[in-house]
Amino acid sequence: MYKAQRFLVLDGADDVLRTYPIGLGFAPEGHKQFEGDGRTPEGSYVIDRRNPDSLFHLSIGISYPNAADIAYAQAQGKSPGGDIFIHGGPRKGIDPMNVRDWTAGCIAVTDRQIEEIYAMVRDGTPIDIYA
Template sequence: MKQCFVAILVLSVFTWNYALAQDAKGLTKKEQQVFNKREKSLIQQFREANLSWPVQQLYLRSFKQDGVLELWVKNSLGEPFVLFKTYNICALSGKLGPKRREGDKQVPEGIYYINEFNPNSDYHFSLGLNYPNQSDLVFADSKSPGGEIYIHGQCATVGCIPILNSPIEELYVLASIVRKQGQDIIPVHIFPIRFNNQQSAQAIQMLVGSNPDYMRFASQLKEIYDYFEQYKQLPIIGITQEGAYKILSR
């Protein structure tokens, strides 16, 4: 249990230092252009949705089976998250199941956070994810687990999450704003399915039926999914020495 807490603290310190370094540099010309283009529209969208601006916290939730990326927002620790927008993922790679090695074309499944803001991406703008995380490193190929997983623009992928240029501009602006407002970690949870959808549950049952390791892994993700569905809050999640996700605080 102690090791799980250490993992969370390390992630927090790393992201906080990264955010300070980025803020110190200021916006690039390309970032300023997209802020000028998107911020006014976002303010209007928040007003129409009866949401406060500027947004304080952002949570991203993706479903591989549905091919969508959800944006959830809130403005204080105590209040529940509210679904602000859902983006379609415009290209899919691989199949249900986690990423385990370089070149497998799999989109990861698991609990991640944004660790890179790249306004000079080959895919317009991109937000990097911290794959492989400590859970992935337990199960993935020890020599070549893969990496460089992004949410990005355009419509091509070999394991990333592409959402076209207009959505990535909006998301990039929102993520930049919550970082400036003090959100050190912007969580990104990637699920294989919506676990409360019967048809999806049947699809994954066919996959896990012959794979007990994936069954255990999927059940860990389901517990996190179920918690958020019930409370619209995020639990504190740790990673055990064996690579399992574990809810530490309810």
């Protein structure tokens, strides 16, 4: 995923499978460091869970925070936060692609796109998030 360009790329074994435009946290610049900072993490993580009953239209969990994220936040006397997901729009409310960077640190796509991603991506899949 490329934060500055606002797109998510799903790579297959031999080629790019799909590319999706994305929305990010309400403070999109920089790596997520603390709970409530509104940033989307940067770095290497894995898809570690999925939630078909999410408050959003499907959601796929990202393994943030990792050990380094936790250590940094604790050294500052803060919580690193968590519950970072790729998800569709809220059950009620805004279209995630009509309002840019509205999440609390998650990665937003349209409802139709999260349905495709949810079907293609398995738990344990690596995800690299670049600035």
